[in-house]
Amino acid sequence: MARPGLFDEKVKAGDPVRLRASRCRECGRTEFPGLVACPACGSATAEVELPEEATLVGFTAVLYPPPGSRVEVPYGIGVARFADEVCILGLMDPGGPELEIGMMLRTVAIVVGDDLLTYAYQVS
Ligand SMILES: [Zn+2]
Helix, strand or coil, X not given: CECCCCCCCCCCCCCECCCEEEEECCCXXXXXXXXXXXXXXXXXXXXXXXXXXXXXXXXXXXCCCCXXXXXXXXXXXXXXXXXXXXXXXXXXXCCCCCCCCCCEEEEEEEEECCCEEEEEEEEC
């Protein structure tokens, strides 16, 4: 089971993922998850696939699970900047090296909980 619409749901755990975002046809603003209308100018948007690669611009460790969390603590979350367009929060794939701002990441599919297919960032 995957959260619908965030990426091609035919991928398997470990596969590279291209997140689906929206780009405004007028002002170019990019949003993730994608929106039908631009929140800045109200114009129509088009669906775009972001690149697999991104840059790590922030991270932290989660030590106490938020309500409803399917991920065992502790785990890392990162903020990735895609093509200087949009920054997206995501899980850090566990088992990677110590994190530093500016590291290159790739977006991959992972399974959390019993069966939820979602995306995470892996240091590339
Ligand atoms: Zn716009």
